[in-house]
Amino acid sequence: MDSTLKRTWAEIDLDALAHNYKTLKERIGKDVKFLGVVKADAYGHGSVRVSRLLQSLGADYLAVSSIDEAVELRLNNITMPILILGHTPREQVANLIKYNITQAVTCKAKAIEYSEEAVKCHGILKIHIKVDTGMSRLGYLCDGDYFNTGVEGICEGCSLPGLDAEGIFTHFAVSDEPGDECKAYTEHQFKLFTDVINAVEEKLGQKFLIRHCANTGAVAKYKDTWLDMVRPGLLLYGYGEFAGELGLKPVMSLMSTVSTIKIYPAGTAISYGGIFKTDRKTRIGVLPYGYADGFFRCLSNRCEIMTKAGPAKQRGKICMDMCMIDLTDMPSVDVGSEVEIFGKNNSINDLAALAGTIPYELTCAVSKRVPRIYIRDGEVVEKELLLRNGESAGR
Numbered sequence: 424m425d426s427t428l429k430r431t432w433a434e435i436d437l438d439a440l441a442h443n444y445k446t447l448k449e450r451i452g453k454d455v456k457f458l459g460v461v462k463a464d465a466y467g468h469g470s471v472r473v474s475r476l477l478q479s480l481g482a483d484y485l486a487v488s489s490i491d492e493a494v495e496l497r498l499n500n501i502t503m504p505i506l507i508l509g510h511t512p513r514e515q516v517a518n519l520i521k522y523n524i525t526q527a528v529t530c531k532a533k534a535i536e537y538s539e540e541a542v543k544c545h546g547i548l549k550i551h552i553k554v555d556t557g558m559s560r561l562g563y564l565c566d567g568d569y570f571n572t573g574v575e576g577i578c579e580g581c582s583l584p585g586l587d588a589e590g591i592f593t594h595f596a597v598s599d600e601p602g603d604e605c606k607a608y609t610e611h612q613f614k615l616f617t618d619v620i621n622a623v624e625e626k627l628g629q630k631f632l633i634r635h636c637a638n639t640g641a642v643a644k645y646k647d648t649w650l651d652m653v654r655p656g657l658l659l660y661g662y663g664e665f666a667g668e669l670g671l672k673p674v675m676s677l678m679s680t681v682s683t684i685k686i687y688p689a690g691t692a693i694s695y696g697g698i699f700k701t702d703r704k705t706r707i708g709v710l711p712y713g714y715a716d717g718f719f720r721c722l723s724n725r726c727e728i729m730t731k732a733g734p735a736k737q738r739g740k741i742c743m744d745m746c747m748i749d750l751t752d753m754p755s756v757d758v759g760s761e762v763e764i765f766g767k768n769n770s771i772n773d774l775a776a777l778a779g780t781i782p783y784e785l786t787c788a789v790s791k792r793v794p795r796i797y798i799r800d801g802e803v804v805e806k807e808l809l810l811r812n813g814e815s816a817g818r
């Protein structure tokens with residue numbers, strides 16, 4: 424794997440992650456539990472390493488999207504509770520029970536399937552009921568005319584054999600968006616959620632241990648929604664507009680190296696399609712970083728990469744494995760110089776905005792051939808390459 428270092432790599436600052444966790448924990452107080460969302464390989468940061476740190480810091484729960492993601496954590500000594508937010512096929516219920524993984528239950532049909540499977544293997548499946556309060560994705564539909572049937576369905580699900588309903592949750596659609604309309608929408612979702620909980624608890628005569636709904640936007644803006652547990656992802660990794668306001672630090676720095684420099688005369692077309700033509704004698708550096716590493720081709724010829732001499736303009740079409748930057752006015756940047764694609768000196772929020780997307784998509788896109796380098800107390804403590812090349816096997 425050292426072969427790929429000095430190419431393009433992602434530095435994962437575990438100190439920043441610990442800082443973010445502690446800052447958020449302080450914000451929510453000791454009576455509110457903390458669930459760290461580590462789906463999608465912890466938004467590209469490496470779910471095993473992120474989960475290990477969260478476990479050692481005393482976080483209460485983790486959430487992933489699929490059983491494969493959950494089992495990966497279990498096989499790497501993550502023993503804390505794990506919730507699967509997404510769909511698990513009924514054939515996997517025995518594995519959920521075996522690995523002590525909590526499953527979201529999103530509708531009547533799935534509650535029945537999961538119950539049948541749990542009974543078949545003589546186990547108890549821990550579940551969290553998912554309520555659809557306005558995200559219109561997964562969950563028991565409970566808004567408007569659906570309130571009574573929704574509540575009934577949830578009560579039925581909670582009473583089925585083989586299921587242990589530990590928690591109930593919902594997901595906000597616009598808690599991170601500005602404006603009164605979004606605020607009203609979020610408040611409506613929250614009120615509906617608490618109405619559903621009250622109705623279900625009254626009917627069942629028992630309380631849910633963990634009621635949760637606060638994602639990043641709600642952790643930042645809607646204190647009332649924290650209930651028993653918060654469920655942030657993006658904030659933990661230190662991105663987005665609220666991260667700065669809360670004093671959080673970006674965890675990932677995506678770094679590359681200038682691999683080659685050439686000097687072209689005026690009038691030279693650079694890269695596929697020739698969309699950039701030099702207008703003077705131009706010193707062009709080649710970075711071994713392209714869209715197969717996670718760069719967004721839509722950023723071609725319109726973004727900047729941070730060098731030690733300041734931002735360098737990216738020139739021409741971004742290729743699969745490479746892209747070019749203009750170093751004409753930066754003589755101090757040479758072959759071997761490190762550059763930052765995003766990170767502490769080049770905000771991922773700006774790059775995401777330029778690409779017409781959100782920071783989540785940029786960190787999730789960092790591909791498996793980009794090694795993750797874990798840093799603690801300013802020192803490299805671990806390196807991981809996700810390619811199947813032996814050295815990293817066993818992950």
Ligand SMILES: *Cc1c(COP(=O)(O)O)cnc(C)c1O
Pocket residue numbers: 460462508594638639640654655656657658
């Ligand atoms: C991804 C996800 C989260 C975390 O969202 P952030 O915006 O990153 O805080 C929380 N809850 C659910 C159900 C999710 O799918």
